[in-house]
Amino acid sequence: MTSLPPERSRRILTGTNLGNNRDSTRQHNLSTVLGLVHSLSGVSRSQLTRATGLNRSTIAALVAELVQLGLVVESDLDQAQQYGRPSIMIQPSPGALALAVNPDVDVVTVALVSLGGHIVNAVRFHTVRAPSAAEVVNIVSAIYAGMRTSLPAHQRVVGVGLAIPGLVDPVGGTVIDAPHLGWRDEPLAARLSEALKLPVIAANDAVAGARAQATFGAGCGVSDLVYLYGGASGIGGGVISGGRLIHGSSGFAGQLGHTHVRTGGVRCTCGSNGCLEAEITREELIAAVDLPHGETENLEEVIMERLQDQVQSSDLREVIDRQVQVLAVGLKSVVNLLNPSMVVLGGFLRILVRAAPGALSEALSTTATRGPRENVSIELAPLGDDSILVGAAELAFEPLIRDPAGFLRLRTAVVEAVHNEIPVPAQTA
Ligand SMILES: [Zn+2]
Known part of the structure; x- marks a missing residue:
């Protein structure tokens, strides 16, 4: 029988308190059901019953209302269910x-x-x-x-x-x-x-990318997650802690690209020197493989291919090894400060892990404090990561x-x- 990830179930159950009156309770329940159907990209009626603690007839009425609003559709029976009566699947409406x-x-x-x-x-x-x-x-x-x-x-x-x-x-x-x-x-x-x-x-x-990773990606159901994305405009980050996106006092938390990694380093756009996004850039990788402007979409594949030739790619290897070491210094601060169970790397940061397997974890293991570093796994967002669009x-x-x-x-x-x-x-x- 299919079941919800334990973290996800727990998070949802804590959010199903009854509202102050009938309307707010109904709104809350509609929201909970739609949120589940959305984040799981489809869920059976029996899963909804278990996850929300609501009875079958209430779930049926809520689903009927969401169908009428054009937000979900009922489809075939849940074939994965092995015991009891097959349950109808509820999926997000394409409308x-x-x-x-x-x-x-x-x-x-x-x-x-x-x-x-x-x-x-x-x-x-x-x-x-x-x-x-x-x-x-x-x-x-x-x-x-x-x-x-x-x-x-x-x-x-x-x-x-x-x-x-x-x-x-x-x-x-x-x-x-x-x-x-x-x-x-x-x-x-x-x-x-x-x-x-x-x-x-x-x-x-x-x-936005962190939000998508926590809802649909590698971090689905993970309550302490850091998403680090490297793009043409530098390195950005998002932090989920205790199951919540961290905003900070004025909404600007997560500027992980400006983590200090080198005293007296490269001048950063923020006015400081030696920030992570100033020290490791996508541009440097593009220059190392001499890729013309407008042909950078396949940068990762191009780099992985070039690395096959160990002699010809020695300069590229040098750039990658240096970037891995610098990224490890940045991640040390992130891991020590936030104690995440997962760090998801997207954009060009993926290349550093793929091109030097194990090097980042090894560098991190010698820098970050033992407790936090032993709990953290480093995952890659999928190639052609759409997290930012999905998060938007x-x-x-x-x-x-x-x-x-x-x-x-x-x-x-x-x-x-x-x-x-x-x-x-x-x-x-
Ligand atoms: Zn900076």
Whole structure:
């Protein structure tokens, strides 16, 4: 019989306290059921009954309401169930979509993501230089207009999640500082919302990635997780501790790329010297294999292939070995400070583990304190890691999952207001 991961079950059960009145209890239960169907990408009725502690008829009524709202579908019986009556499977409806947007220094990626974290359609728009915020609005508007024309009538976009390689004001979604893009105080979420007539929620890209890893990826069910992502715009991080995403006092926690790794080191965009993201860069790896601009998408495969020739790749090997040692110094601080049970490496950081198997763990074992280092496993996000897009979509899905019926009621009112040219009230995260 299939069962939920123990950590996941425990987390859900602690969240099923009854609300103050009937409406809030129903909203809470709808939210819990939709959250389970979403994060597990499908779940049987009997699993829902066990995980929530609600009785079968209540689960049936909640599922019926979610079906009516167009958020889940009932499908075939759970064939994996070995005992008792087969249970009906509940899956996320393909009809509810989020638009995920991730601008970076050389590409703007726009994707439609369905409930369950599945990327339905993704477009990568390459740029010759870092785009301005206004250009991002134009690029995303044009791509979204094209995507909308091919959407069947039963599919609707409920909101936009914006993953930014920089600091984002968690309240209004203003990009406070994205040094690699050259942006400061850009109200991108508000401008995009105005252009697309959709609610837009923005966050740091690696924080969005951490959220996706904890919900769907290697860290599913892991309550103490660090996600470290290396991209064209440096290194970002997100921290899940005790099952919760760590935001900090003003929403900027997880700036792991600015962990100090070398006194008097390379100047960083933050104004300091010797930060992790200044000392190890994707650019250095690209230069080591002499890959032309615009052909860097397959960097990992190119490097792994070049390393086959030990003589010809000695310079590349030197760069990788140095980056591994520097990453270990950065991870030492992270592991000692946060005591995670898992560190997930995404983007170009994957290459360092694949190109030098065991080297990072070995370097870490001689630097980090014995207790924390013995508990931590280092995992790789999948090749072609989509965590940032899936995590961006999570930002947009969050208000829907928190209050499915209420959110859709509000969306319908907003869509009607736009259609009838009635001023739309400002929407907040
Ligand atoms: Zn820095």
